[in-house]
Amino acid sequence: MRVAYYKGCLASLSAKELDTSTQALAPMLGLELEELDAVTCCGAGDIHEAEPDYYLHLNARILAYAQATGADTLMTICNVCTLNLRQANHMLQNDAALLARVSENLEKVGAPPYSGGVEVRHFLWMVADDFYDQLKLVAHKGLKGLKVAPFYGCQILRPSKLMGFEDPDRPWSLEAIIDACGGEAIDYPAKIKCCGFPIIQAREETALGELIQPIEQAMEAGADAMVTPCPLCHLSLDAWQQKLEASTGKAFRMPILHLSQLIGVAAGLEKSELRFRRHVVSMEPVLAKLEGPS
Amino acid sequence: MDVALKIWRYDPESGERALKRYEVEAPEWACLLDVLDIVKDQVDGTLAYRKSCRMMICGSCGMRMDGRAILACKERMKPIVDRGHVPVISAMGNMPIVKDLAVDMGPFWQKIRAMKPWIEPGYEEYPEGGEFRHSQEQMNPIHKEALCIMCGCCVSECNSMEADPDFLGPAALAKGFRFVGDPRDQAKVERLELYNSEHGIWDCTRCYFCNERCPKGVDPRDAIAKLGAESIKEGIDRDMGAKHAKWFVRSAVTTGWLRETELVPKTQGLVSAIKETKFALSLAKRGKVPPPFPPHVADKQHEARMLRDLIATQGRDGALGHVQGERALSRIEHAVMADPDHAGRRRDAPEITPGEAPVNRDIGEQP
Numbered sequence: 001m002r003v004a005y006y007k008g009c010l011a012s013l014s015a016k017e018l019d020t021s022t023q024a025l026a027p028m029l030g031l032e033l034e035e036l037d038a039v040t041c042c043g044a045g046d047i048h049e050a051e052p053d054y055y056l057h058l059n060a061r062i063l064a065y066a067q068a069t070g071a072d073t074l075m076t077i078c079n080v081c082t083l084n085l086r087q088a089n090h091m092l093q094n095d096a097a098l099l100a101r102v103s104e105n106l107e108k109v110g111a112p113p114y115s116g117g118v119e120v121r122h123f124l125w126m127v128a129d130d131f132y133d134q135l136k137l138v139a140h141k142g143l144k145g146l147k148v149a150p151f152y153g154c155q156i157l158r159p160s161k162l163m164g165f166e167d168p169d170r171p172w173s174l175e176a177i178i179d180a181c182g183g184e185a186i187d188y189p190a191k192i193k194c195c196g197f198p199i200i201q202a203r204e205e206t207a208l209g210e211l212i213q214p215i216e217q218a219m220e221a222g223a224d225a226m227v228t229p230c231p232l233c234h235l236s237l238d239a240w241q242q243k244l245e246a247s248t249g250k251a252f253r254m255p256i257l258h259l260s261q262l263i264g265v266a267a268g269l270e271k272s273e274l275r276f277r278r279h280v281v282s283m284e285p286v287l288a289k290l291e292g293p294s
Numbered sequence: 295m296d297v298a299l300k301i302w303r304y305d306p307e308s309g310e311r312a313l314k315r316y317e318v319e320a321p322e323w324a325c326l327l328d329v330l331d332i333v334k335d336q337v338d339g340t341l342a343y344r345k346s347c348r349m350m351i352c353g354s355c356g357m358r359m360d361g362r363a364i365l366a367c368k369e370r371m372k373p374i375v376d377r378g379h380v381p382v383i384s385a386m387g388n389m390p391i392v393k394d395l396a397v398d399m400g401p402f403w404q405k406i407r408a409m410k411p412w413i414e415p416g417y418e419e420y421p422e423g424g425e426f427r428h429s430q431e432q433m434n435p436i437h438k439e440a441l442c443i444m445c446g447c448c449v450s451e452c453n454s455m456e457a458d459p460d461f462l463g464p465a466a467l468a469k470g471f472r473f474v475g476d477p478r479d480q481a482k483v484e485r486l487e488l489y490n491s492e493h494g495i496w497d498c499t500r501c502y503f504c505n506e507r508c509p510k511g512v513d514p515r516d517a518i519a520k521l522g523a524e525s526i527k528e529g530i531d532r533d534m535g536a537k538h539a540k541w542f543v544r545s546a547v548t549t550g551w552l553r554e555t556e557l558v559p560k561t562q563g564l565v566s567a568i569k570e571t572k573f574a575l576s577l578a579k580r581g582k583v584p585p586p587f588p589p590h591v592a593d594k595q596h597e598a599r600m601l602r603d604l605i606a607t608q609g610r611d612g613a614l615g616h617v618q619g620e621r622a623l624s625r626i627e628h629a630v631m632a633d634p635d636h637a638g639r640r641r642d643a644p645e646i647t648p649g650e651a652p653v654n655r656d657i658g659e660q661p
């Protein structure tokens with residue numbers, strides 16, 4: 001299956017490990033990724049808030065370049081990109097006058113027009129739905145019953161009328177993937193809550209008050225690691241964890257995996273593709289457990 | 295039909311909490327509120343909850359069902375009974391419990407009042423010369439916000455308010471836009487200044503629980519985004535949240551991609567950013583602080599810059615940029631509800647209720 005691939009800002013910059021592991025995994029699952037070179041940032045919810053008309057146009061431009069590849073699916077690997085693109089797409093697909101104005105503007109600046117012909121889907125949904133049988137074959141090395149806490153984050157679940165993939169209060173997709181990879185999914189209430197990332201710079205204290213819930217609950221539930229489909233959640237959980245440790249005096253040391261790394265470990269990807277050295281919290285305890293006797 | 299419920303009871307005098315099971319006979323058309331009435335009438339008269347209109351307009355009957363804030367008079371019981379599910383009913387979150395399912399809405403009203411929820415017409419005496427007329431188009435920007443019945447369902451699950459109880463929150467801020475966007479109101483700038491306070495719009499973490507829960511389609515998160523857009527349009531951008539948002543626009547116009555490394559100094563100012571040096575170094579060691587030079591520039595980036603200049607002349611700036619998409623968004627069916635045959639997509643999974651350990655599901659049955 002050939003899809004247009006939008007990796008977004010973080011996977012191009014501070015979370016390169018997400019991009020390399022996704023790219024390495026794709027052919028094993030039967031996914032052909034067509035990378036988009038001319039696209040920009042989706043605005044991460046910030047341009048949506050600051051200049052909403054510009055947000056709509058930037059996202060329409062990404063959708064237009066995706067449509068120009070001939071693919072009917074635009075695959076994302078970030079929750080925030082998924083919401084921003086799906087929201088813009090719904091606005092354009094359900095309002096002919098709005099679509100006409102925006103598409104005309106795109107053409108005026110030399111970009112391809114957009115006719116609403118692309119569907120935006122997150123990698124998580126594609127693996128949990130279209131490629132689930134293939135996943136079971138690919139994940140041949142397994143995870144030796146590793147206890148993994150799924151962390152969904154917000155903008156892949158809510159607002160559900162825009163996302164529509166699963167029950168936003170009792171999602172199942174990450175659990176199903178952990179299961180297929182040979183891990184044990186840990187259940188805890190905060191798996192559908194916020195990691196605090198959007199306000200981690202402007203309101204650090206409030207953000208840390210949000211971040212502590214999933215990490216603490218996952219630890220109490222006995223998780224060896226957490227997995228998330230969002231690089232912003234990953235950055236918050238992985239990099240800001242040290243600030244939680246400093247403010248609470250507790251040593252969490254909770255390893256945080258990108259979804260593609262979790263599958264990648266079970267599929268036997270190379271170290272150079274998984275790139276765990278780019279994480280702040282060490283992955284060593286997890287790797288030791290996987291290498292140990294089963 | 296036979297209806298079974300579990301209710302989290304709370305006795306303020308003894309401070310005891312208990313999950314109690316009730317089974318009653320109810321007509322097939324009964325909603326949750328009807329069932330609670332039957333329980334109170336026939337089983338236990340001490341059960342406390344609020345109600346008035348029974349038709350989704352007074353906003354009294356907000357409570358949680360299986361951990362989700364809902365209006366008791368809106369939830370039909372038949373489909374739940376048909377699935378053999380026994381829902382757990384509890385009080386809303388983020389507000390102190392008075393007794394059983396009734397919460398203290400005092401802090402909620404205080405925040406609504408803090409928004410100055412009245413029109414400032416800009417004159418003392420009614421001017422000579424008759425009536426003022428407003429077109430539907432002028433009223434469209436606040437169409438959704440005006441639907442609010444102040445039930446508190448959005449506040450119940452607001453993630454920012456859990457961490458910062460002083461956050462003005464989704465209901466109050468939606469009320470705020472209801473006045474900022476009203477063409478009759480003449481106090482827009484003063485209001486925006488007020489709502490840009492420390493616990494105002496930039497405290498919202500965009501968890502979207504409010505949009506998910508609101509039983510009236512107000513979409514408070516979108517109202518907050520409208521307030522953000524109007525604030526920036528009016529040049530009210532001293533808050534770090536506003537600076538953060540503006541830096542994304544700047545990045546898109548100059549390189550196309552987020553200029554991540556410069557984001558912290560642009561948001562917090564150079565001095566605070568330097569105080570963060572130790573933290574930044576720990577990230578830099580792991581490649582999490584990409585060097586700003588040479589910048590990562592998107593192909594054909596000039597198109598993104600030209601687009602911004604072009605649309606600046608088309609009159610959809612500020613909150614109108616949101617309003618223009620609302621009609622389209624209102625056309626989307628709740629895909630989750632529309633696909634009842636898809637096992638994983640039904641809203642009938644086991645509950646997560648405060649005070650009760652979550653149940654691990656059998657993943658084998660999922661698609």
Ligand code: SF4
Pocket residue numbers: 441442443444445446447448449464465468507508509510511512513514
């Ligand atoms: S915005 Fe919606 S959920 Fe919040 S108080 Fe108003 S009607 Fe209730």
Ligand code: SF4
Pocket residue numbers: 448451452453454455463464497498499500501502503504505514515518
């Ligand atoms: S989106 Fe903002 S206002 Fe709405 S529930 Fe989340 S934090 Fe609260």
Ligand code: FES
Pocket residue numbers: 344345346347348349350351352353354355356365366367368
């Ligand atoms: S009783 Fe009035 S809204 Fe439910």
